[in-house]
Amino acid sequence: MYKVDLNCDMGESFGNFIVGNDEVLLDYITSANIACGSHAGDPSTMKKTVRKALEKNVAVGAHPGLPDLQGFGRREINISPEEAYDLVVYQIGALQAFVKSEGGALQHVKPHGALFNMAAKDAKLAEAIAEAVYKVEPELILFGLAGAELVKAGKRIGLRTANEVFSDRTYQHDGTLTARSEKNALINDHETATGQVIRMIKENKVKTVQGRDIPIQAETVCIHGDGGSALEFARSIPEALKKAGIEVEPIGKFLER
Numbered sequence: 001m002y003k004v005d006l007n008c009d010m011g012e013s014f015g016n017f018i019v020g021n022d023e024v025l026l027d028y029i030t031s032a033n034i035a036c037g038s039h040a041g042d043p044s045t046m047k048k049t050v051r052k053a054l055e056k057n058v059a060v061g062a063h064p065g066l067p068d069l070q071g072f073g074r075r076e077i078n079i080s081p082e083e084a085y086d087l088v089v090y091q092i093g094a095l096q097a098f099v100k101s102e103g104g105a106l107q108h109v110k111p112h113g114a115l116f117n118m119a120a121k122d123a124k125l126a127e128a129i130a131e132a133v134y135k136v137e138p139e140l141i142l143f144g145l146a147g148a149e150l151v152k153a154g155k156r157i158g159l160r161t162a163n164e165v166f167s168d169r170t171y172q173h174d175g176t177l178t179a180r181s182e183k184n185a186l187i188n189d190h191e192t193a194t195g196q197v198i199r200m201i202k203e204n205k206v207k208t209v210q211g212r213d214i215p216i217q218a219e220t221v222c223i224h225g226d227g228g229s230a231l232e233f234a235r236s237i238p239e240a241l242k243k244a245g246i247e248v249e250p251i252g253k254f255l256e257r
Helices: 043-055 081-101 113-121 123-136 149-157 190-203 230-243
Strands: 002-010 031-035 059-063 106-109 141-145 160-166 205-207 213-215 220-222 246-248
Touching (some): 002 190, 002 230, 031 043, 031 106, 043 081, 059 081, 081 106, 081 113, 081 123, 113 141, 113 149, 123 141, 141 149, 149 160, 190 205, 190 220, 190 230, 190 246, 230 246
Parallel strands (some): 002 220, 059 106, 106 141, 160 220
Antiparallel strands (some): 205 213
């Protein structure tokens, strides 16, 4: 039996949980990556998002980002590994406190936006982030771009890691995501998206924008909640996975030590 986790970035608003598709999306995913107040989110939003995720039995993860509210954490900022370590420890701690206060336990950490993409390529930055996660709680699972530097760093330090793939993004020949500034970066057709996901899970392959297959490992699939077709994607992907014989459950339930 094939198994996979479905994750989504959440709590990326201010002052009120019910923004966009978050509450509805929780019915279709198994892991929620909750913003920690740096690229988005604030204490009230963090608390409300954590509470709602736990009510719906969705596993909770910290979603630390660069300190860039205006750019939504998607603009690269030249930070040192030490600064990255501090940012990640600080943000995990904030979200972890809300999870504990609501009677839950933190499952994972997934860096956001530019920090995620920078750590996919920069080995020293990846190592600093992995060390931050490990020192806060070595049982946490570190999400990273499939096969990239962050996953490698997590494995080296002794963390469980989850190779993340994307339902609505295209890939380059080196396994990185196509930059959002490129016109072919996003997949807007849900049938194309579900087909890509199923193939990544069952065949461990993805077709790049250059037209050739590359190997890929899919343990958790990201469904973005801020796109125009987010709800359509969220509803269609679990149903398509079930039909393809793929079981969906939180990553912490099936990922081996």
